[in-house]
Amino acid sequence: MTHRRKSRGRSLAVAGMAAAAVLLTACSDSGSDNRTQDSVPAGVDQSTLQARGPDAQSINDLFVPFFWIAVVIGVIVVGATVYAAIRFRAKGDDDRPVQVHGHTGLEIGWTVVPAVILAVMAVPTVATIFELAERPEGEVVEITVTGKQWWWQYEYENEGLVTANEMHIPAGEPVVLNITATDVIHSFWVPNLAGKKDAVPGRSHFLKIEADEPGEFLGQCAEYCGLSHANMRLRVIAHERSEYDAWVAGQLAPLSPDEVAFVEAGAEEGGIIQKYGCTACHSFDPTGEGAQVGPNLSHLASRQTFAGAIFDLTEDNLREWLPNAPVMKPMQTSDPQGDAPATPGIVPGMPAFPEMTDAEVDELVTFLLGLE
Numbered sequence: 419m420t421h422r423r424k425s426r427g428r429s430l431a432v433a434g435m436a437a438a439a440v441l442l443t444a445c446s447d448s449g450s451d452n453r454t455q456d457s458v459p460a461g462v463d464q465s466t467l468q469a470r471g472p473d474a475q476s477i478n479d480l481f482v483p484f485f486w487i488a489v490v491i492g493v494i495v496v497g498a499t500v501y502a503a504i505r506f507r508a509k510g511d512d513d514r515p516v517q518v519h520g521h522t523g524l525e526i527g528w529t530v531v532p533a534v535i536l537a538v539m540a541v542p543t544v545a546t547i548f549e550l551a552e553r554p555e556g557e558v559v560e561i562t563v564t565g566k567q568w569w570w571q572y573e574y575e576n577e578g579l580v581t582a583n584e585m586h587i588p589a590g591e592p593v594v595l596n597i598t599a600t601d602v603i604h605s606f607w608v609p610n611l612a613g614k615k616d617a618v619p620g621r622s623h624f625l626k627i628e629a630d631e632p633g634e635f636l637g638q639c640a641e642y643c644g645l646s647h648a649n650m651r652l653r654v655i656a657h658e659r660s661e662y663d664a665w666v667a668g669q670l671a672p673l674s675p676d677e678v679a680f681v682e683a684g685a686e687e688g689g690i691i692q693k694y695g696c697t698a699c700h701s702f703d704p705t706g707e708g709a710q711v712g713p714n715l716s717h718l719a720s721r722q723t724f725a726g727a728i729f730d731l732t733e734d735n736l737r738e739w740l741p742n743a744p745v746m747k748p749m750q751t752s753d754p755q756g757d758a759p760a761t762p763g764i765v766p767g768m769p770a771f772p773e774m775t776d777a778e779v780d781e782l783v784t785f786l787l788g789l790e
């Protein structure tokens with residue numbers, strides 16, 4: 419080997435190692451970097467590689483061996499390509515390779531071998547698809563999940579309960595989700611518990627999720643859905659069954675008479691909720707009676723986050739949010755009266771209320787943080 423060829427081989431090796439290093443950094447456990455919420459539950463990263471339920475585990479059981487099969491095939495193919503490129507490269511103007519036309523044995527080989535590999539891989543793949551699509555037997559928690567620009571609504575079918583963004587489920591039990599959307603296509607994704615499932619207007623898609631243990635799991639919309647797609651997050655909070663039942667009972671409690679009076683007081687008698695038309699979009703009823711354009715606000719204070727689970731539910735955040743929500747979260751806004759959508763047919767997000775006074779903000783914050 420000449421000196422020139424040696425150094426070319428060395429630079430090829432260096433380039434190869436650099437490429438491998440770049441690829442491998444993508445594999446590092448950087449799940450925590452994805453967390454942009456103010457506060458995040460401790461313990462589990464938002465990662466498909468950390469299965470915390472049987473459905474996510476089934477997917478991983480398929481993914482991990484297939485990944486290594488792909489690695490082996492990738493190394494062989496890339497290795498052979500690099501070898502051929504170096505070994506058979508042109509060494510001068512007259513250095514033509516031997517001219518051949520086809521090789522029946524080779525062609526049959528590289529057709530049959532991949533076909534056999536794919537056929538073998540199809541067996542566990544199809545089995546997993548059917549397993550994940552199986553409806554659990556018996557009485558299970560069933561939740562209709564509706565993607566909306568840009569938050570999630572959860573209707574608990576058997577409990578008659580409507581809530582938003584933070585889904586509570588019993589651990590150790592399969593939960594059936596019927597996933598749909600009202601406006602555009604979204605995608606419901608809690609990587610630790612299950613795969614993605616598109617939320618499509620006019621359709622209901624089945625997804626089964628289950629958490630092995632109580633805990634909190636982060637998720638987010640996984641289908642680009644407009645201005646605040648990145649701000650359409652969610653949490654799943656898994657409880658022991660008894661704690662879950664207690665949560666349901668707490669959520670079903672109606673507002674107190676004082677709270678109802680606060681909501682219903684007309685603008686002329688100083689009612690702030692009616693003055694700003696909050697009930698045109700938000701329900702204050704645990705069963706979701708009333709408007710469902712924005713999240714149900716009954717028991718808002720029992721949630722950790724708001725606005726598509728992107729902000730901690732704190733006094734300061736609410737104080738900033740109420741008069742000027744679009745500054746904190748980009749939304750298609752209407753004029754402050756809320757009767758002229760920026761895009762016809764598209765429901766506007768929470769508008770700004772520039773005329774809202776500090777005293778009104780205080781009163782609203784106190785009221786909302788009292789809705790436990």
Ligand code: CUA
Pocket residue numbers: 565566568603604605639640641642643644646647648650
């Ligand atoms: Cu909803 Cu992206």
